[in-house]
Amino acid sequence: MHTLATDPAQRHYPPSWYAASAQLLPPFTPLQGDIKTDVCVIGGGYTGLSTALHLRKKGYDVVVLDAERVGWGASGRNGGHVGTGQRADQTSIEKWVGLEAAKGLWQLSLEAVRRVCDLIDEYQIDCELGSGNLHFAAKPSHAGGLQDELEHLETVYGYEQLSYVSPNKISELSSARGFHGALLDNGCRHLHPLKYALGLARAAQEAGIKIFEGTHGRPSSDGSTGEVITQYGRVKARHVVMACNAYLGKVMPRLAGNIMPINNFVIATEPLPSQLLQRINRDNLSMSDTLFVINYWKLSEDGRLIFGGGENYSSRFPRDIAAFVRPHMLKIYPELEWTAIEFGWGGAVGITLNRMPDFGRIGDHLWYAQGFSGHGVPTATMAGHLLAQAIDGDSSGFDLMASIPTHRFPGGTLLRWPGLVAGMLFYSLRDKFGH
Numbered sequence: 001m002h003t004l005a006t007d008p009a010q011r012h013y014p015p016s017w018y019a020a021s022a023q024l025l026p027p028f029t030p031l032q033g034d035i036k037t038d039v040c041v042i043g044g045g046y047t048g049l050s051t052a053l054h055l056r057k058k059g060y061d062v063v064v065l066d067a068e069r070v071g072w073g074a075s076g077r078n079g080g081h082v083g084t085g086q087r088a089d090q091t092s093i094e095k096w097v098g099l100e101a102a103k104g105l106w107q108l109s110l111e112a113v114r115r116v117c118d119l120i121d122e123y124q125i126d127c128e129l130g131s132g133n134l135h136f137a138a139k140p141s142h143a144g145g146l147q148d149e150l151e152h153l154e155t156v157y158g159y160e161q162l163s164y165v166s167p168n169k170i171s172e173l174s175s176a177r178g179f180h181g182a183l184l185d186n187g188c189r190h191l192h193p194l195k196y197a198l199g200l201a202r203a204a205q206e207a208g209i210k211i212f213e214g215t216h217g218r219p220s221s222d223g224s225t226g227e228v229i230t231q232y233g234r235v236k237a238r239h240v241v242m243a244c245n246a247y248l249g250k251v252m253p254r255l256a257g258n259i260m261p262i263n264n265f266v267i268a269t270e271p272l273p274s275q276l277l278q279r280i281n282r283d284n285l286s287m288s289d290t291l292f293v294i295n296y297w298k299l300s301e302d303g304r305l306i307f308g309g310g311e312n313y314s315s316r317f318p319r320d321i322a323a324f325v326r327p328h329m330l331k332i333y334p335e336l337e338w339t340a341i342e343f344g345w346g347g348a349v350g351i352t353l354n355r356m357p358d359f360g361r362i363g364d365h366l367w368y369a370q371g372f373s374g375h376g377v378p379t380a381t382m383a384g385h386l387l388a389q390a391i392d393g394d395s396s397g398f399d400l401m402a403s404i405p406t407h408r409f410p411g412g413t414l415l416r417w418p419g420l421v422a423g424m425l426f427y428s429l430r431d432k433f434g435h
């Protein structure tokens with residue numbers, strides 16, 4: 001029995017400041033019966049919606065299925081940072097794929113940020129787009145790393161949007177405590193993630209893409225046909241795109257073993273007085289630090305601090321997310337001791353072992369892109385463009401992403417947890433006690 005699918009009104013976005021502040025779309029009805037299309041996209045986050053939109057522009061007939069609602073997954077819950085670069089640093093990427101390919105991947109990352117902005121512009125998506133990111137050195141030893149990174153990106157990649165902020169200058173930009181320098185990247189952007197996802201969905205609908213919510217899709221696992229089975233019907237397609245990322249569940253163990261879903265948490269404060277806002281983030285930048293379990297934050301349009309910090313590796317969220325995240329925020333902004341936390345939520349991040357996304361093709365009909373490792377606002381958007389290009393016959397960008405060596409988690413889907421948890425705990429202890 002699938003009671004969920006027959007009653008769209010019962011499907012809700014998880015409570016978050018994003019869901020409270022976005023204008024939600026009327027629910028799309030579940031798929032009933034059998035239909036035919038060129039491409040069936042499974043998953044209605046940035047990857048799926050961007051794939052669908054880019055395919056539609058090329059004249060393809062496209063169907064999008066989401067088991068819940070569009071933007072219900074990480075795309076509607078994240079920190080909203082639109083960062084330059086890949087999730088892994090360029091020096092590591094150079095070692096994995098060589099300098100030329102690393103340069104190609106760097107250019108793709110810049111194009112990814114541009115593509116987010118272009119889509120926002122083209123479809124007039126009102127999603128609080130802002131500019132600039134300040135990345136703080138959380139340990140004295142990290143400050144040198146940031147300076148080296150700046151020099152490397154300037155000299156090898158010709159990237160000129162970076163400047164180093166020395167410890168004594170930080171206070172001009174932010175009252176954030178405990179940092180040892182920072183890198184300002186004017187090429188980064190930031191936005192309201194759910195408004196962005198819903199804007200893409202609205203554009204998709206207006207472009208004639210059929211969207212079905214409450215519709216759980218299961219493709220053929222070896223990609224030998226383009227048929228997708230759902231609770232109440234089937235889609236017959238020439239191509240199927242898996243865009244489920246950390247919410248893939250048990251549908252395709254073959255893909256699930258390449259990524260690990262980990263839970264990450266975000267809080268939103270009450271609206272802050274303007275003087276305080278000016279003090280904690282003078283230029284309305286997105287901000288983050290160099291810890292392994294990264295802290296990241298930005299301001300909302302209505303003057304709240306949206307702060308992400310802390311993660312867990314279990315199947316459950318902490319009972320009180322606000323209490324879980326608040327100490328991370330207070331360590332950086334002790335002056336917020338008396339500030340109320342009005343929202344707390346969590347989401348699953350799909351990480352890969354080397355933090356580079358996992359792109360690939362199975363059989364003649366099945367494509368996938370996943371494992372954006374906390375960098376999916378630009379990269380998943382870009383993935384959609386590359387998937388669409390590849391399906392349309394030009395796979396150069398897709399192949400470049402797919403050429404990055406990825407590894408399955410040891411133990412596959414069943415036994416990956418103990419090793420991961422031990423590894424993650426080791427690094428989070430290093431955050432606490434290392435220099």
Ligand SMILES: Cc1cc2nc3c(=O)[nH]c(=O)nc-3n(C[C@H](O)[C@H](O)[C@H](O)COP(=O)(O)OP(=O)(O)OC[C@H]3O[C@@H](n4cnc5c(N)ncnc54)[C@H](O)[C@@H]3O)c2cc1C
Pocket residue numbers: 042043044045046047048065066067068069070071072073074075076077078079080081082083215216217218243244245246247248249251264265266296308346347348349350369370372373374375376377378379380
């Ligand atoms: C708390 C948090 C903070 C983050 N912060 C940032 C950040 O600041 N910057 C950044 O770049 N990235 C960030 N990320 C990562 C980013 O949000 C993701 O990489 C990105 O949203 C992935 O998009 P997606 O479309 O691939 O997946 P999702 O948005 O997760 O969408 C997957 C969709 O697939 C659907 N689905 C799953 N299985 C099925 C099925 N069988 N049939 C039909 N539908 C199915 C789900 O319902 C879901 O809607 C963060 C993630 C989290 C959780």
